[in-house]
Amino acid sequence: MAQLTVPREKTGWQRVLPRHWTRYLYPAPLMIILAALIIFPIAYAIRYSFYDYYLTRGIMRFIGLKNYADAFRDEVFRQAAWVNIRIIVVSLIAEFTLGLLLALACYSIKRGRAVIVALLTVPIMISTSATGMAFRMIMLPEYGPLNYIIGKLLGRDWVAIDWFGDRNWAIWSLVIASVWHAMPFVMLILLAGLVAINQELYEAAKIDGAGSWRLFRDISLPLLKGPLFVAFLLRLIELIKMFDLVYLLTQGGPARVTETMSFYVYYVGLRFFRVGYGVTLSLFLLVLTFALAFALMQITRRREAVA
């Protein structure tokens, strides 16, 4: 027999609080911390983006959307975006090609893999500043070993590549240092992905007569999509924000040929103290990064749904 339940009458605090108030209470501390650490600074930044604010001169005028209009028209920012795009495309291709090859090579090693992997990941353990200093030495035009090695490979004593001063080469100095520093990270993620693949899948495919290429194409690669996506997303975000190597190696020079968006934002906001405009540019960067990450996730989800 069904029992009829009669709601109990609310008493005291229960009248004021929402019905399932604990749902809001438990995550509240986290939400407060999030608001303090993330939402408040962004909201503060959005506010300043509507002002012409020179920190050192005490100038603070409301100018509405002018900073945004200026950012769209800013040729230097566009040029910096183009620098980022070139670095991103070349670096990602290099990092993922080399990272995948090295991950496959390490995966195929049965004895001593841990030692080799540990050695290959040394660049990640080195700070970016140390990497920058090391590459400044390695790429010295006259005394750097890189020009010497390239020279020897070309059958000459030395080649006179001005890695930091020549406008055609300077961007390559950033790409090389960045790939060297980040590629082991990609390798490590892909290697972890490879190790996680169930061996029985390979064995079954081998029984069916699959060769190495088929094993890679039809088993490894599809199952590496997840790790590849994670690594791609993280590296993309890092490369959009690229600042430290630029600061250490070229200072954005010569002229502005290696000036990335982040470096330009640093100059505008923290060298020239045009805080309002600098904040606007950094909001652009934030939106761009968020949009790219979101788009990538959507694409991946759709593909997974179709599959």
Place this chain on the structure above:
Amino acid sequence: MSQRQIRDDLIRAVRDKRLDRRRFMKRAAAVGASSSVLAGALPGRLGRFAAAQESAPPKFNVTLQLSTGETYPEVFKMYADEVKELYGVDFEYTMTAPQDMYQKDMLEFAGGSSSYDIVLFQPAWLPDYAPHLVDLGALAEEYGLNFHMDDALDVFRTSYTTWEGNFVAVPIDADQHNFYYNKIAFEDPRNQEAYKAETGNDLRVPETWDEYVQVAAFFNGRDWDFDGEPEYGVVEAWQRGGYAWYWWQSKFFSYGGIYFDEEMNPLINSPAGVKALEIQMSIVDYVPPGTANFGSPEARNAFMNGEAPMVVHWTSTAKLSKNPESSQIVDSVGIAMVPGVQDGDTIYRRPALPTGWVAGVPKYSSNIEAAVRILEYYMQPERSLAIALNPAAWSEPWRRSSFDPEAWLNQWPDDPDYARAVVSVMEETLDKGVPDLQIPGQDEYVKVADAEISAALTGAKSAQQALDDAAAEWNNITERLGRDLQLTYWTQQFEALKSRGIVYRPELAEGGM
């Protein structure tokens, strides 16, 4: 031993840090000649200083935070022991990279605070720093101090240290650009004959910028020091962050340029600016690889290692290139005025004075009196001289009394001609030199122009295009900061330059290359 000898020995001992200031005073007294030594050896003000020393200074028992940059802690270390004993003051040094000092200080000042009791900064930043510094003049009067600024050369009494009528900073380093050359390159008969045969002219230290280019072209790729290796023609520093601008400035001023006209229209893209940049572009093939990313040390080292026969550089190079630990050309270095432009029968020279360093006391310091007294202690003429003579201090003279030829002869007793040349070049350069632009937002004006000059040097733009773009951006900066206010500040500097005979002279650039 004569009083003069006693004086020389004592000064040498102080300079070499074999004798600290207190012992110097004691020893001077012991020979019964303290006052006469001080009065005779150094300017009369020093005698008064000696008397002032007799009254016990206040003891503060604090540690002062000093923002000295990477370059200048040695200045303060020279007398740190005495300061500790006299005032009970210790020092803690923060050695930020020079290019980051402005940014760090400004961020703190904007929030109404400072981590430092004494800050070092470039005089060009004075418009931005001055509102945050104590008035040293007023406090000197209150505390009965004497900074002896009447002994300072004009430019250091005015634009380097004074803002809107207030004395807010003291000079630490009188930076200036000089011309250095390798005597082997210029004096060896084989080079002289070859140069005569190639150009029809006598080989000499370049007097004009056209000669500078011609000599660089001649030496480049030639084994001019006969060590079996070909060398480069010249070296400059063009690293992003101001260097390309610094090395362009002396050429620009020599061709009759100044920063703006009286209505604040930029003159950097005038014929003077374009000509200066064309000169700079014409040596691109004669400099060592990597010059586009050379800062000050790389350019100096290329010269001191014998890779290039000439360099325009700061006066610290005069001392360092005579030091066997840092230089391979100790016996062959020569110094001259930075080249200029033919102006009738004379050479019109306007060397740049980049950048200079001064020190001030932030209003937000909790040890203002101690900091002001310490600065005054270091500003006594004999200390200024000792600091200028100490190669480790990286500090160039700015007092008249610091150009005492005998003190500099003692610096290089084996090469008195060089010592005399150094003093003479320094004095003339400070007399004719043009200080940095000194208006609010100076850093932005300079960095924008620097990037455009760099674009021309790397072949991305023509000289005219690069400077037109820089001038357009200068106008934008002026508008953003407020044209009327900027014009007010520029007019101050414009009038100060005019009073020293520095005016726009378009006719000097009309000759063509």
